[in-house]
Amino acid sequence: xxxxELSLLVGFASAxxxxxxxxxGLRLFRxxxxxxxxxxxxxxxxxxxxxxxxxxxxPFPYWHGACLFGFISIFYxxxxxxxxxxxxxxxxxxxxxxxxxxxxLVVQQHVLPSFTERMDLLVAMGLVQHSDQAFVPxxxxxxxxxxxxxxxxxxxxxxxxxxxxxVPGDPAPKN
Amino acid sequence: MTILPPLAIxxxxxxxxxxxxxxxxxSHGPWRVAPLGRRFHVAALLVLAGWGTxxxxxxxTLSAVxxxxxxxxxxxxxxxxxxxxxxxxxxxxxxxxxxxxxxxxPLDRDAWIAAYTGGGTIEQFTHxxxxxxxHHGMARVxxxxxxxxxxxxxxxxxxxxxxxxxxxxx
Numbered sequence: 001x002x003x004x005e006l007s008l009l010v011g012f013a014s015a016x017x018x019x020x021x022x023x024x025g026l027r028l029f030r031x032x033x034x035x036x037x038x039x040x041x042x043x044x045x046x047x048x049x050x051x052x053x054x055x056x057x058x059p060f061p062y063w064h065g066a067c068l069f070g071f072i073s074i075f076y077x078x079x080x081x082x083x084x085x086x087x088x089x090x091x092x093x094x095x096x097x098x099x100x101x102x103x104x105l106v107v108q109q110h111v112l113p114s115f116t117e118r119m120d121l122l123v124a125m126g127l128v129q130h131s132d133q134a135f136v137p138x139x140x141x142x143x144x145x146x147x148x149x150x151x152x153x154x155x156x157x158x159x160x161x162x163x164x165x166x167v168p169g170d171p172a173p174k175n
Numbered sequence: 176m177t178i179l180p181p182l183a184i185x186x187x188x189x190x191x192x193x194x195x196x197x198x199x200x201x202s203h204g205p206w207r208v209a210p211l212g213r214r215f216h217v218a219a220l221l222v223l224a225g226w227g228t229x230x231x232x233x234x235x236t237l238s239a240v241x242x243x244x245x246x247x248x249x250x251x252x253x254x255x256x257x258x259x260x261x262x263x264x265x266x267x268x269x270x271x272x273x274x275x276x277x278x279x280x281p282l283d284r285d286a287w288i289a290a291y292t293g294g295g296t297i298e299q300f301t302h303x304x305x306x307x308x309x310h311h312g313m314a315r316v317x318x319x320x321x322x323x324x325x326x327x328x329x330x331x332x333x334x335x336x337x338x339x340x341x342x343x344x345x
Contacts, residue, residue, distance in 0.1 A: 002240065003177075004238070004240040004241065004244070005240060007244075008240065008243075008244065022341075023340055023341055023342055026341055026342050027342045034341075050176075054176050059176055059177070060176060060177075061176070061177040061181075062176050062177060062178050063178075063180040063181070063184045063244060063248075064184075064240060064241070064244040067184060067187075067244040067245065067247040067248035067251070068244060068247050070247070070248060070251045071247035071248065071250055071251035071254075073251075074251040074252075074254050074255050075251070075254060078254050078258060079337060080337070080341055081258065082337075083334050083337045083338050083341070083343065084341075084343065087267075087304045088304050088305070088307040088308050089330075089331075089334050091304070091305065091308065091314075091321070092308055092313055092314060092323065092327055092330060092331050092334070093331050093334060093335070095314060095321055095322060095323050095327075096323045096327065096328055096331035096332075099322065099323075100320045100321060100322035100323075101320070101321050101322075102319055102320055102321070103298070103301065103305075103316065103319050103320075103321055104319075106301060106305070106321055107297055107298060107301050111297060111300060111301045111304065112297060114267075115271075115284075115288055115291075115297070115300075116284070118267050118268045118271055119271065119284065119287065121268060122268060122271060122272055127272055128272065128275060132281075133283050133284075134281035134282060134283050135275060135281065135282055135283070135284075135287055136275070136281045136282075137272065137275050137276050141272055141275075141276065142276055144272065145272050145273050145275075145276040146276075148263075148269055148272075148273060149273065149276075151263060152263070152273075154199065154202070155198065155199065155202045155263070156202035156203050156207060157202075157211065157263070157264055
């Protein structure tokens with residue numbers, strides 16, 4: 001086995017540890033943001049495994065194992081993010097369980113609550129204030145929004161939010 | 176332990192770091208690619224082409240292990256950058272906040288939703304989100320009834336397994 005292959009093996013083994021331990025971390029630390037559990041776990045395992053292998057194995061190049069570990073960790077986080085809070089997948093899950101659902105019911109039972117949930121989250125984060133049935137941004141919310149609008153201007157993003165898929169009979173605007 | 180990356184990995188690192196600049200270049204002027212999803216795809220293809228050309232020019236000095244590791248790095252970086260791009264372009268919470276600030280007046284729940292959908296209704300938003308399922312052949316609409324396709328059933332099963340693995344509510 002070459003030095004580079006040994007490095008790949010260390011990266012692969014540490015990625016295996018990451019894949020097995022993150023679900024435990026997510027169950028143990030339910031109050032911590034899940035992305036933080038993924039990231040802190042990945043950094044900790046990578047540092048620990050690299051130092052351990054450095055002390056126990058013959059010298060090997062760092063980057064090959066780090067590249068493989070990074071790829072698997074990011075792919076794993078991507079998979080988690082896809083199922084975590086996706087509106088589309090939530091709807092798909094429900095229609096698969098029931099065999100089908102009228103569109104009106106999809107709106108009332110799944111889409112409207114997803115809006116309400118995000119609005120409440122913005123209020124809880126102190127970015128939006130809710131009073132007299134109306135919502136207004138707080139100074140902190142305005143500051144965050146101004147930063148994002150600057151980024152949108154730099155990247156020429158004129159309107160975000162909607163994916164802009166073409167659906168027959170759907171007048172949704174395109175990006 | 177050797178810290179200095181070999182050429183293939185160094186080129187992949189540079190390509191990953193250059194991608195945001197390519198995106199910036201495709202955001203304005205004559206090279207602007209207006210659809211946001213396509214813009215990222217074009218930027219990713221350009222950096223992949225740049226990296227691939229560098230590899231072809233130095234083919235004789237490369238090893239298969241170096242190429243594999245470099246490809247892993249570039250693929251992981253593109254995936255991470257795509258995730259950030261989707262958050263900036265289509266992030267649900269951040270777009271809600273932006274629309275509230277743009278409105279510059281107090282909005283009730285319905286008006287806020289209308290602002291988010293560009294003057295549309297929640298039904299339009301639903302169609303937009305369902306567009307993801309319909310576009311990828313995971314669901315179909317017949318007489319106002321949304322139902323899953325065989326591909327949708329497989330996706331939902333995979334989604335269920337992942338949720339179980341990560342300890343999320345079924």
